[in-house]
Amino acid sequence: MKNIFRTFVQLVASIYIFFLIGLAVAILLIQNSWIDMRFESEYMVTISLLTGLWFYFLTTFLNARKFAIWESARISAAVGILSIAITSIITLIGGSFSILPSYVVRKSLFLEDILTLDSMNELLIILIPIGFIFMAFAVWSSNKSKTRTESNTGWTQLSGVQKLGIMFLFVLIAFFLLVYLGQGGFRDLINQSTVYLKDADVEGFRDYLLSFGSLAAVVSGLLMVFQAIIAPLPAFVITFANGLLFGWGWGAVLSWSSAMAGALLCFYLAKILGRPVVEKIVTKKALNWWDSFFARYGKHAVFIARLVPIVSFDLVSYAAGVTSISFWQFFWATGLGQLPATILYSYLGQNATSTVEILFFIFTIVIALAVIGMILRPKLHVRNKEKQGGNG
Structure with missing residues (x-):
């Protein structure tokens, strides 16, 4: 008591x-x-x-x-x-x-x-x-x-880098909240962009980016990094809108580079903060799932996870930071893994905005099935050999 x-x-x-x-x-x-x-x-x-x-x-x-x-x-x-x-x-x-x-x-x-x-x-x-x-x-x-x-x-058990990282994370969050609450223009920017992303309104988000004039690409890039680090919002809307606004080529470059920046920031935040803090960010259950996934597929786990759009982008970035994977392994696996989807969504954004949600989910399912098939194929092959051996 x-x-x-x-x-x-x-x-x-x-x-x-x-x-x-x-x-x-x-x-x-x-x-x-x-x-x-x-x-x-x-x-x-x-x-x-x-x-x-x-x-x-x-x-x-x-x-x-x-x-x-x-x-x-x-x-x-x-x-x-x-x-x-x-x-x-x-x-x-x-x-x-x-x-x-x-x-x-x-x-x-x-x-x-x-x-x-x-x-x-x-x-x-x-x-x-x-x-x-x-x-x-x-x-x-x-x-x-x-x-x-x-x-x-x-x-006292934390390293100096971890202590600095924890304090930096709090200062970053506090600064964001202070600007968000205290500056009406910034608050409107976040609120409006969140609504467009949540509702998957690609054309509305495109028009919203256009309102920033020459800064449209900068705002798009910052929002991509923001959603990767903090907000669990659909990044595909930003990618589609970039393709619609800047063309599929430059739109893909902008979406890929800003997504990479967000992924690397998450990766290094996890490295600095350590597993106990990362568990608070992504939950212990999600981190345990990633541990088993990484144990099964090793250095290819990040690449496979990036190919499957239904796997949380943020989870993979944070979770990879508390594994033994090196920076360059993470960099190339993330860069190559997200490239096909980025190019595809940018092209669709430029040419098929009216059916963007339907197309997104169709291609998500197709890619997911393809990756699952790639993963299960060796196991099915081994099982068939075992059955043939047993029958023989």
């Missing part, structure tokens, strides 16, 4: 201290009219809260005690007092003490349709003192607990 209470206190303290930091930074940024015209600074609170949760995760599950700043009395007091002072002074001088903090918090927590500004103010008056109490408890419980158990994936 004590451990549960201590865990809860640490969680609240980690969220609260970063909440104060985010609130102070958001209000500072709002005073800069140049930034505020182009960026919704209120979402600094959102990202700061996620940072607090991330630090709590590193502390609790990876035993990275150096990130538990809420366990230090000096740091907690200094950060808390400074954040409250910045927030109070700026809002008092601007005459917005009873409006701006509650407005920022309400928007950053997506409570605009639930709470009024007055209700948010009342809630802050209650929660801020309670938060300081939790911070005090966190410091006290940390000082009282002298023994800590190392986790199986302790921070």
Whole structure:
């Protein structure tokens, strides 16, 4: 029971201290009219809260005690007092003490349709003192607990490259979320492109790319990399649209090169982060499936998987990164394996957009059956020989 209470206190303290930091930074940024015209600074609170949760995760599950700043009395007091002072002074001088903090918090927590500004103010008056109490408890419980158990994936057991990779991954995700939430134009770009990809609307996606003018190829390439690394969206729509927009030749070059960039980034992220983190990205079950597939087909596994469009592109890239396969084996297997489908989809995109979904699934099935036949043929041949031997 004590451990549960201590865990809860640490969680609240980690969220609260970063909440104060985010609130102070958001209000500072709002005073800069140049930034505020182009960026919704209120979402600094959102990202700061996620940072607090991330630090709590590193502390609790990876035993990275150096990130538990809420366990230090000096740091907690200094950060808390400074954040409250910045927030109070700026809002008092601007005459917005009873409006701006509650407005920022309400928007950053997506409570605009639930709470009024007055209700948010009342809630802050209650929660801020309670938060300081939790911070005090966190410091006290940390000082009282002298023994800590190392986790199986302790921070000290990770290499310097893995530590750097984990922090880089979080910074990358946090930066993406911050820009996505705070910059309306970027948010619209992601939302609209996601809808086109999800609905397999090739012509709509083509028209959307055209709206970027000379940057259409750049946007297409970035979206291909984005879907390869983060979003489980169908890449074939981008490939078809590139063929329709740039012609099958240049469209194939653009689709192939951007898909390769995404695959290599996934491969190296997996190499740097290691298997425990990759399991969280692609799930342990999927990674175990890949292990058995790789054990059966060895260095040809990546090439075979790339030929079969129904196998997740992201899974193969991430999973290959935690195997013994070398960079060049992965590079050539991926490049050659995805080339036939890329050329085919680009050509179809240029010449047959009205039936693109039907054609995609037909060719997917045909290619899948061809690859399965190639895989099963040696086994069937051996089985037939055994039967003939038994009959003889």
